[in-house]
Amino acid sequence: MASSSIFALFIFFIFLLHRPFSSNANLHQTRLFVSEHVSQAAPTEVPITRYFEVSRPIQVPRTKPCSVLVLQHDFGNTYGQPPVLAQYNPPLNCPSQDFSKIVLEWNATCKGRQFDRIFGMWLGGVELLRSCTAEPRGTGIVWSVKKDITRYSSLLKNPQTLAVHLANIVDQTYTGVYHVNITFHFWPAEERPRFQKPNWASSVYGFGFPADLILPISRNLPLNDGLWFLVQNSTDVQLKEFKIPQNAYRAILEVYVSYHSDDEFWYSNPPNDYITANNLTQVPGNGPFREVVVSIDGTVVGAVWPSTVIYTGGINPLLWRPISGIGSFDLPSYDIDITPFLGKVLDGKQHQLGFSVTNALSVWYIDANLHVWLDKQSARTKGKLIKYDVQPPVMTLVSDFNGSNGDFLITASRSFLLAGWVKSSHGNITTQSHQYFAYRNTMKFGNNGNEQIVNQTTDVNASVYSRLPSRLYFMDLSRRFPLYLYTNFVDQGNGTSTSVSNLSLGFNQQLFSHGPFGFSRGNLINLQAAQGSMIVKGNLVTSGLGSTQQVYTYDGKDGCYFRKVSSRNYTILYDQIERSCKRKLHPSLFLGVNKRPFPTRRNLLASDLHDQEKQV
Numbered sequence: 001m002a003s004s005s006i007f008a009l010f011i012f013f014i015f016l017l018h019r020p021f022s023s024n025a026n027l028h029q030t031r032l033f034v035s036e037h038v039s040q041a042a043p044t045e046v047p048i049t050r051y052f053e054v055s056r057p058i059q060v061p062r063t064k065p066c067s068v069l070v071l072q073h074d075f076g077n078t079y080g081q082p083p084v085l086a087q088y089n090p091p092l093n094c095p096s097q098d099f100s101k102i103v104l105e106w107n108a109t110c111k112g113r114q115f116d117r118i119f120g121m122w123l124g125g126v127e128l129l130r131s132c133t134a135e136p137r138g139t140g141i142v143w144s145v146k147k148d149i150t151r152y153s154s155l156l157k158n159p160q161t162l163a164v165h166l167a168n169i170v171d172q173t174y175t176g177v178y179h180v181n182i183t184f185h186f187w188p189a190e191e192r193p194r195f196q197k198p199n200w201a202s203s204v205y206g207f208g209f210p211a212d213l214i215l216p217i218s219r220n221l222p223l224n225d226g227l228w229f230l231v232q233n234s235t236d237v238q239l240k241e242f243k244i245p246q247n248a249y250r251a252i253l254e255v256y257v258s259y260h261s262d263d264e265f266w267y268s269n270p271p272n273d274y275i276t277a278n279n280l281t282q283v284p285g286n287g288p289f290r291e292v293v294v295s296i297d298g299t300v301v302g303a304v305w306p307s308t309v310i311y312t313g314g315i316n317p318l319l320w321r322p323i324s325g326i327g328s329f330d331l332p333s334y335d336i337d338i339t340p341f342l343g344k345v346l347d348g349k350q351h352q353l354g355f356s357v358t359n360a361l362s363v364w365y366i367d368a369n370l371h372v373w374l375d376k377q378s379a380r381t382k383g384k385l386i387k388y389d390v391q392p393p394v395m396t397l398v399s400d401f402n403g404s405n406g407d408f409l410i411t412a413s414r415s416f417l418l419a420g421w422v423k424s425s426h427g428n429i430t431t432q433s434h435q436y437f438a439y440r441n442t443m444k445f446g447n448n449g450n451e452q453i454v455n456q457t458t459d460v461n462a463s464v465y466s467r468l469p470s471r472l473y474f475m476d477l478s479r480r481f482p483l484y485l486y487t488n489f490v491d492q493g494n495g496t497s498t499s500v501s502n503l504s505l506g507f508n509q510q511l512f513s514h515g516p517f518g519f520s521r522g523n524l525i526n527l528q529a530a531q532g533s534m535i536v537k538g539n540l541v542t543s544g545l546g547s548t549q550q551v552y553t554y555d556g557k558d559g560c561y562f563r564k565v566s567s568r569n570y571t572i573l574y575d576q577i578e579r580s581c582k583r584k585l586h587p588s589l590f591l592g593v594n595k596r597p598f599p600t601r602r603n604l605l606a607s608d609l610h611d612q613e614k615q616v
């Protein structure tokens with residue numbers, strides 16, 4: 001039946017693959033299949049698998065780093081528990097306290113069976129990392145995440161409380177305990193011109209320099225949850241009071257978002273008219289368009305149109321082993337320059353930041369960091385918002401369906417323009433901040449609703465122009481997030497389902513800026529394609545095969561990086577890395593010519609999955 005198969009499709013997505021934080025009850029109903037297979041399996045000769053997300057290695061100075069182990073912890077049965085806390089102290093015994101690069105390193109191992117778990121890391125309430133754990137194997141896995149946290153320098157100069165929230169469940173079925181080390185590495189500045197600070201005159205205005213102060217826009221401890229806010233529906237507005245120092249002259253709001261449960265796959269949610277017509281009560285709807293809206297004292301100041309991060313258990317977990325989905329180990333954060341709005345909040349009083357999500361279903365995890373630059377020469381700055389041009393999003397929906405088959409076209413667009421001046425000891429600086437968004441999603445249901453094809457593109461252009469007394473600084477950022485997703489899910493009617501999926505996913509970015517270091521540019525094209533098939537019984541993948549290809553091309557003023565890598569059935573087929581700037585291979589060529597046979601064969605067992613089936 002169409003309705004029951006769609007029901008199954010989404011139940012499958014939501015409850016079987018990416019165990020949402022709130023679905024404990026379902027989770028514990030499904031322990032039927034396990035009886036300590038993990039300890040019996042795992043022949044010792046099978047090596048530990050190293051999972052990874054493809055990204056450009058962080059460039060660091062040639063100095064010797066000072067490293068601080070900030071947390072060593074085993075995340076076992078942590079569901080419903082408060083975040084794990086640790087005292088952070090800066091590396092006071094380091095030869096120099098002048099650091100030009102600070103890098104966070106997360107190293108983890110896990111063995112057994114476990115779902116992908118979202119986690120967050122906060123220092124003094126400021127979010128440093130939003131990430132997703134890798135799903136382990138019976139034979140064990142290891143993975144490492146590195147993130148440049150230099151922009152949080154001002155925070156890292158003082159002792160702080162580190163909080164890590166990772167809600168895991170460990171029982172007889174879900175045996176994976178995450179063993180984690182978190183280390184911060186501090187690189188003293190190099191005695192070379194490239195890393196020397198420019199003189200005072202050019203180092204003002206925050207361009208290219210970390211903020212003087214970072215205000216946490218997150219929930220306060222103590223909590224039995226993450227420090228993120230939970231946005232549960234389209235009318236839910238989560239608010240946080242904040243007070244900004246009266247000598248601020250520049251402010252950027254960095255927003256972290258992730259989506260779970262009914263909205264984990266928001267980009268594939270059908271429109272409500274389809275759901276109503278087909279009497280589908282359990283299918284998450286509200287269509288596929290989402291917008292995170294940020295307001296100050298009730299006035300909308302900017303938005304985030306998110307990229308589509310697929311967590312390590314998403315769509316087909318076999319796709320993400322060992323190459324993880326784009327953004328899954330280091331979810332992107334999104335900057336909104338609110339400097340033009342400073343004039344409204346420099347009065348020394350409490351103000352309110354608000355987060356909401358257009359069309360949201362439960363649940364979105366959202367919080368933010370407010371990066372603030374302070375005028376060290378004066379106790380008060382003065383400012384005024386001089387232009388505010390923000391229209392609601394223009395959204396269209398074209399529906400054409402008969403029963404559970406049909407086509408949809410959903411589009412949206414929006415622009416923001418804010419301008420304002422701030423007068424400080426650096427002079428009277430006028431800042432214009434623009435955000436332009438365009439979104440298009442075509443969705444097709446066939447095969448009585450069993451088959452779904454989603455083709456979505458989100459375009460974001462953001463620019464900030466700051467007119468200083470003697471020069472113009474600017475930043476122009478363009479991003480495109482393409483997504484193509486094919487899934488065919490067939491319930492065999494005997495507790496077994498088959499699924500075929502094919503997807504491509506991208507995070508492309510162009511950045512062009514002018515600041516105290518002169519002009520800078522960096523172009524990134526990061527594309528993944530993946531094909532998978534699997535047979536699912538209850539909530540376990542009993543057999544299947546996943547293949548993934550990725551091309552990452554970065555070309556910037558600060559160097560180049562190219563990586564082309566492919567995996568199939570847990571094995572890397574090829575892995576090519578180049579650092580020279582000579583190569584000009586456009587990844588779309590590669591993705592277009594991939595002629596790998598489409599994996600529809602059944603009974604191709606991944607080793608640890610085979611063991612699970614034997615238990616049934």
Ligand SMILES: *[C@@H]1O[C@H](CO)[C@@H](O)[C@H](O)[C@H]1NC(C)=O
Pocket residue numbers: 105106107144181183
């Ligand atoms: C983290 O793991 C990587 C990869 O195994 C290793 O090179 C690095 O030294 C580890 N970091 C720490 C702080 O142990």
Ligand SMILES: *[C@@H]1O[C@H](CO)[C@@H](O)[C@H](O)[C@H]1NC(C)=O
Pocket residue numbers: 072107108109179180181
């Ligand atoms: C964490 O650090 C300890 C001590 O250096 C080491 O024994 C352990 O293997 C590390 N664990 C991970 C997951 O890197």
Ligand SMILES: *[C@@H]1O[C@H](CO)[C@@H](O)[C@H](O)[C@H]1NC(C)=O
Pocket residue numbers: 232233234235236
């Ligand atoms: C939306 O979510 C909020 C917060 O959980 C809740 O108070 C409110 O009742 C919900 N509204 C609707 C229409 O469900």
Ligand SMILES: *[C@@H]1O[C@H](CO)[C@@H](O)[C@H](O)[C@H]1NC(C)=O
Pocket residue numbers: 279281
């Ligand atoms: C709609 O679903 C409900 C609950 O499953 C069922 O009772 C009802 O008969 C269905 N109606 C139609 C028209 O299919």
Ligand SMILES: *[C@@H]1O[C@H](CO)[C@@H](O)[C@H](O)[C@H]1NC(C)=O
Pocket residue numbers: 402403
């Ligand atoms: C809808 O589909 C049914 C059978 O699948 C068919 O009989 C009917 O003509 C279709 N309606 C339209 C308007 O195409």
Ligand SMILES: *[C@@H]1O[C@H](CO)[C@@H](O)[C@H](O)[C@H]1NC(C)=O
Pocket residue numbers: 382421423428429430
């Ligand atoms: C700052 O510059 C703007 C635009 O040039 C002007 O309208 C405003 O009056 C100036 N503010 C001060 C305090 O001079």
Ligand SMILES: *[C@@H]1O[C@H](CO)[C@@H](O)[C@H](O)[C@H]1NC(C)=O
Pocket residue numbers: 436437438459460461478
């Ligand atoms: C973003 O900028 C590019 C290049 O200027 C332009 O082609 C595109 O239409 C812009 N997109 C939006 C959504 O404004």
Ligand SMILES: *[C@@H]1O[C@H](CO)[C@@H](O)[C@H](O)[C@H]1NC(C)=O
Pocket residue numbers: 440455456457484
């Ligand atoms: C997806 O849609 C875009 C237009 O938005 C189109 O150019 C592209 O070919 C489509 N991709 C696929 C695989 O159909």
Ligand SMILES: *[C@@H]1O[C@H](CO)[C@@H](O)[C@H](O)[C@H]1NC(C)=O
Pocket residue numbers: 492493494496
């Ligand atoms: C379930 O049904 C499918 C299709 O009829 C069949 O291939 C499969 O072997 C069945 N599985 C079980 C466990 O009965």
Ligand SMILES: *[C@@H]1O[C@H](CO)[C@@H](O)[C@H](O)[C@H]1NC(C)=O
Pocket residue numbers: 486502529531594596598
């Ligand atoms: C799946 O992907 C392969 C390779 O990218 C492609 O050739 C094939 O047409 C795709 N199939 C579907 C149903 O999208």
Ligand SMILES: *[C@@H]1O[C@H](CO)[C@@H](O)[C@H](O)[C@H]1NC(C)=O
Pocket residue numbers: 545569604605606607
């Ligand atoms: C996948 O790899 C396992 C061994 O790791 C092997 O037994 C199995 O046959 C492979 N499957 C395919 C389809 O290549």
